[in-house]
Amino acid sequence: MTNFPIFDGHNDTLLRLHMSDNPPSFFEESSAGHIDLPRAKKGGFAGGFFAVYTPNEDYEAEPKEHMTDDGYDVPLPPKISHERALSFTNALAAKLFKLEFEAKGQLKVVRSTDELKYCLEHDIMATIFHIEGAEAIDSNFDALHVLHQAGLRSLGIVWSRPNVYGEGVPFRYPSSPDTGDGLTDNGRALVRECNKLGIMIDNTHLNEKGFWDVAALTDAPLVATHSNAHALSPIARNLTDKQLSAIAESNGLAGINFAVNMLREDGGLGTDISLDEIVRHVAYIAEKFGVEHVALGSDFDGTTVPDSLGDVTGLPKLIERLKVHGFHDSELQKITYGNWMRVLRDTWK
Ligand SMILES: [Zn+2]
Secondary structure, eight states: OOSSOEEEEEEOHHHHHHHSSSOOOTTSOOSSSSOOHHHHHHHTEEEEEEEEOOOOTTOOOOGGGSBOSSSEEEOOOOOOOHHHHHHHHHHHHHHHHHHHHHTTTSEEEOOSHHHHHHHHHTTOEEEEEEEESGGGSOTTOHHHHHHHHHTEEEEESOSSSOBTTBOBOOEEESOOSOOSOOOOHHHHHHHHHHHHHTOEEEOTTBOHHHHHHHHHHOSSOOEETTOOBTTTSOOTTSBOHHHHHHHHHTTOEEEEOOOHHHHSTTOOOOOOOOTHHHHHHHHHHHHHHOGGGEEEOOOBTTSOOOTTTOSGGGHHHHHHHHHHHTOOHHHHHIIIIIHHHHHHHHHOO
């Protein structure tokens, strides 16, 4: 166990459980995927944003099929329908609520920072209902209000593919995140409605124009739940120094993603990398923009992580490497959960 409860910005555990034919119980230790409750306890993983994400149907694009001279450029998947996204969102959200039901008090869907604090202090896994890509939200925002009442507290306007609200970045290396048009009028209205309801807006996956559109409109801190420093790994999914500076100025944060291709300088997919590749991104943001503006956003169960980490049980090794790098306890407290607590307190109403 680490000294600090680790609160994490992003996982795709709900999708993994939903998509596997015979998933092992979340409450029993297994070697499937990255997170289950017993392994989370071993790793000091106290909770995080549990993403509800609707994949494209029958669509697969492997980077190795889209190689360029110096990297890869995978085309954006096509749009998906609102109807499909809404029914898939209901299924995955139900998965989260069923987990809470079966957990008999060991896991909670938190709706306020008081609840989050209580869970962190009482060893209850704290989960935030997050939607990645707003296709399930109609432009009258009926679904948004219903989902908010159900517990939705965080929304990514886009997963990379375009939708009626905006457009995200493709899986492209090397590339700036300035890859397309910004938010639509519907997208701008969505930002205002989320502000009104106190739903956190996640800028991860959004292209750079969309990011600046959100920045110009929102009254909440700017957040990217699972994106890294573009200066260290120039993939379209990472954040430029200018974006990181705006995040810091707004008193927001970036959660460091453990995806190997977003950590590595060469954007490569090889998993034989050291935990110091993660430390490098944390330290860059902490040193250049302030330790208040960096946290963790693992992408567990949604990406390929370094072999040296393995799964959620590898987190104590990462904390150890952060200590060796020179982070003091007061700084580690901010990186592991304190910054998330602050940003959520400033965002949720
Ligand atoms: Zn993502």
